[in-house]
Amino acid sequence: MELIELIETLNTAHGPSGDEGGVRAVMEHLAKPYADEMTADTLGNLIVRKKGSGPKVMFAAHMDSIGFIVTHIEKEGFLRVGRLGGVSPKEVLYTPVRFKNGLRGVVVPEEKADFGKLKLDECFLDIGARSEEEAKKLVRVGDTAVYDTAVFTNGGGRQVFSPYLDNRVSCAILLSVLERLPAHCPNDLYFVFTVQEEVGLRGSRTAAFGVDPDYGIAVDVTDVDDTPGSEKSGTTQLGKGAAIKVMDSSVICHPAVVAKLEELAREGNIPVQRDILRAGGTDAGAIHITRSGVRTGGISVPCRYIHTPAEAVDLTDAKACADLALAFAQAELEEC
Numbered sequence: 001m002e003l004i005e006l007i008e009t010l011n012t013a014h015g016p017s018g019d020e021g022g023v024r025a026v027m028e029h030l031a032k033p034y035a036d037e038m039t040a041d042t043l044g045n046l047i048v049r050k051k052g053s054g055p056k057v058m059f060a061a062h063m064d065s066i067g068f069i070v071t072h073i074e075k076e077g078f079l080r081v082g083r084l085g086g087v088s089p090k091e092v093l094y095t096p097v098r099f100k101n102g103l104r105g106v107v108v109p110e111e112k113a114d115f116g117k118l119k120l121d122e123c124f125l126d127i128g129a130r131s132e133e134e135a136k137k138l139v140r141v142g143d144t145a146v147y148d149t150a151v152f153t154n155g156g157g158r159q160v161f162s163p164y165l166d167n168r169v170s171c172a173i174l175l176s177v178l179e180r181l182p183a184h185c186p187n188d189l190y191f192v193f194t195v196q197e198e199v200g201l202r203g204s205r206t207a208a209f210g211v212d213p214d215y216g217i218a219v220d221v222t223d224v225d226d227t228p229g230s231e232k233s234g235t236t237q238l239g240k241g242a243a244i245k246v247m248d249s250s251v252i253c254h255p256a257v258v259a260k261l262e263e264l265a266r267e268g269n270i271p272v273q274r275d276i277l278r279a280g281g282t283d284a285g286a287i288h289i290t291r292s293g294v295r296t297g298g299i300s301v302p303c304r305y306i307h308t309p310a311e312a313v314d315l316t317d318a319k320a321c322a323d324l325a326l327a328f329a330q331a332e333l334e335e336c
């Protein structure tokens with residue numbers, strides 16, 4: 001399947017942090033033909049294994065997304081919500097949202113709210129209910145909702161706009177790696193689609209303990225420095241290739257892994273750039289401090305407007321990330 005088709009398919013799945021059952025079922029279906037073994041652990045991480053006799057390599061892409069959780073249902077039928085992960089109120093105003101049962105609504109600010117200092121507490125969801133009773137027939141406290149915005153491409157299919165490219169684009173990348181791997185691989189490969197990354201790298205912590213890998217590679221989006229008025233919180237640019245993580249606020253990548261990824265990129269003519277993310281972490285943060293330490297790095301997809309309902313990536317960068325991950329999966333790696 002093409003990356004864009006995988007993104008479109010995954011985008012329709014429900015999977016905010018802690019409620020990933022929907023997206024996990026879709027991932028299971030897509031990964032099954034390529035798996036030697038497939039399990040889900042206690043927290044809900046999906047672990048897909050391709051057996052090999054060499055070092056254990058764990059690739060991790062989180063499958064959860066940011067979203068909303070219902071906290072109160074008001075007399076007039078409006079909903080108050082809390083955030084799951086890094087939802088910024090000013091970035092989600094008047095955004096359509098979708099619940100697991102298909103119910104839709106819109107995020108609306110109170111009229112008296114100061115938009116400059118807007119808090120999520122000053123916003124509500126309008127689901128079209130006229131009363132508390134009517135609303136309670138549709139939702140319960142604790143139900144979760146996600147952005148319900150469109151996926152489209154520009155530039156002849158080069159740039160894709162979509163909610164939840166963070167991190168469905170990386171799930172799509174790892175699925176495409178699984179699809180392209182030869183029948184026999186030297187390394188013992190674990191493709192882990194993690195849960196609850198957006199609320200603090202929780203799934204990857206238990207998954208890495210369970211897998212006990214020699215090497216860890218987190219695949220995730222990263223911030224860019226290529227738009228007007230950029231605050232330079234990232235170092236990457238759309239269209240300049242796969243980003244090899246050097247550091248983010250959760251990890252300083254193992255120099256041997258950074259060097260290996262750069263060597264593989266040179267050998268394979270894969271366009272790459274260096275990634276330092278000044279605010280925000282990835283699953284690499286949890287993996288590298290597992291047990292007595294794991295040699296860990298990251299392959300990142302440069303992404304504009306992260307955590308908004310309209311994130312944007314260049315699909316040629318995503319393809320370069322898949323090529324680099326595929327090369328690492330098959331690389332001759334030092335035993336640890």
Ligand SMILES: [Zn+2]
Pocket residue numbers: 062166167197220221
């Ligand atoms: Zn992410």
